[in-house]
Amino acid sequence: MSGWDEYLEGDEVVLWQGQPVRSVPLNPSRIPSMIFGIIFSGFALFWMVMAARDGALWQFGLIHFTAGILVGFGPQIVTPFMRRNTWYSLTNRRAFFAQNHPLRGRTLNAVAITPQTGVDFDGDSPGTIRFRGSAMAITGARALGRPAFDRIVDAADVFRMIRDIQRGVA
Numbered sequence: 001m002s003g004w005d006e007y008l009e010g011d012e013v014v015l016w017q018g019q020p021v022r023s024v025p026l027n028p029s030r031i032p033s034m035i036f037g038i039i040f041s042g043f044a045l046f047w048m049v050m051a052a053r054d055g056a057l058w059q060f061g062l063i064h065f066t067a068g069i070l071v072g073f074g075p076q077i078v079t080p081f082m083r084r085n086t087w088y089s090l091t092n093r094r095a096f097f098a099q100n101h102p103l104r105g106r107t108l109n110a111v112a113i114t115p116q117t118g119v120d121f122d123g124d125s126p127g128t129i130r131f132r133g134s135a136m137a138i139t140g141a142r143a144l145g146r147p148a149f150d151r152i153v154d155a156a157d158v159f160r161m162i163r164d165i166q167r168g169v170a
Contacts, residue, residue, distance in 0.1 A: 007138060011092075016088075016089070017087065017089045017090075018087075018153070018154065019086060021126045021151045021152070021153060023080065024075060024080060030075065033072060034072045036072065037069060037070070038068070040064065040068030040071065041064075041065050043068075044061045044062075044064035045065055048062070048065065082099075082101065083150070083151070085101050086099050086150075087099075090161060092170050094111060095113060095147065096108060096109070096110050097110070097135060097147055097149075104142065106139060107139060107140030107142055108138040108139040108140065109135035109138060109143055110136055111133070111136070111147050113165045114166065117131065118131065119131055119132070119159070119162055120132070121156070125153070125156070126151040127151070128150050129158060130146065131148065134146075134147065135147040
């Protein structure tokens, strides 16, 4: 595949590429922190309005307002952004995890797939395939501590391909 030549070894071939599903389902366990974030931000907004009326430095309330929004809605905002900048690839020898985030820059990590590689599949659709152990950093200074193909649409097929690679039939 074009663009992969410098990263692939000898007879390595790309079998699959994908991205995580961007949507974040509302988890009922997040509701208390969402309520807290709304109340915290609401109080900060109230404080800023009252401070502005008195001619005080209302801008000091902005950090509290922002903190409340992030506590309440951070996962719903940040997670889709992170997923939009994440790509996965599977070759006949390795699993690749590429990210391009504004604060961290570009990273490319890989996990070698051998018969001993621990792999877990959650069985969901979209599903997550987790690799036990850590990934090796190919580009960028940061290696993934918990490499995973997170929330991919065709997870069952990809998991089957990984098992075939481990058995030597891919």
